[in-house]
Amino acid sequence: MFTNLLAFHSIFRWLVLAALFATCILFVYKHFTNKILSLKDYRFLQVVCLILNIQFILGVLLFSKSQLALLFWDNFQETVKLRQPRFFGLEHPSMMILGILLFNCFTFKIRNKINTKEAFTYFSKRFILILIIILSSIPWSFSPLTHRPNYRSLELTNF
Template sequence: MFQNLLIIHSIMRWVVIVALLLGIGSVFINKSQKNIYTSKHYFWFNVIKHLLNIQFVIGLIILTKSPMVQAFWSQINQAVKWREIRFFGLEHPFMMILSILVFNFIIHKSKKFINSTKGFNYLFWGYLVVFILVFISIPWSFSPFTTRPLFRFF
């Protein structure tokens, strides 16, 4: 089960990255054109939020099953000195939890901007912050923190 969830989580990261980029692009275009933020926009940004929440739940399940996370918490004094174990046991979960909390808050709060032009400006900066937090917290193959393959099929 753990391996299957890890594969799904790895594939879903691409869905999340693409969804966030589409969200940023949509927000930027609408902001540039000074469009009014409507309930239809809110609906689609909520869809993106739900994609992130699904990825988050999968990540939480992996967090409870991961041997690396269990090793981190069983020997925390030693584990904080090991870059890879610390990343997966502490840094990655913390940053992703922070990202999902911020994103849910931003989308929820954007509801008050429906029928105004301020919604897209608010969402643009929120999306940008969340995208940066998520992007630097993913274990990319080029990451200085720890590396994982870009596609995991094992």
């Protein structure tokens, strides 16, 4: 169960990244063509929100089953000095929750600005912040701090 959840959370990260990348493209395009935020654009942001929220649910489920997170909270005094348990028990979940929460809040707030140019200026500044929070909290395979593989295969025999 845990290994499949971990693999799914890991694979789903690529969908999250694709959605964030597509949001970037949308903003750059709209900015340079001087367009307004349409209802279609808003619906697109809601889909991105949904993808992030699914990853959030997967993360919470994983957190409840993770030995690393459990070890961290059970032995806080000692493990707070250790990179891996601190990252997966505290830093990664809290930063991701913050990023996802902000994306939800700003998407909700922007609905009053549909069909205005102001909407893109409002959202793009905040979106950069969200992007920094999420991208810096992923355990990339090339990270010198805490790294995990870029791809994990699902053990379908367990289903």
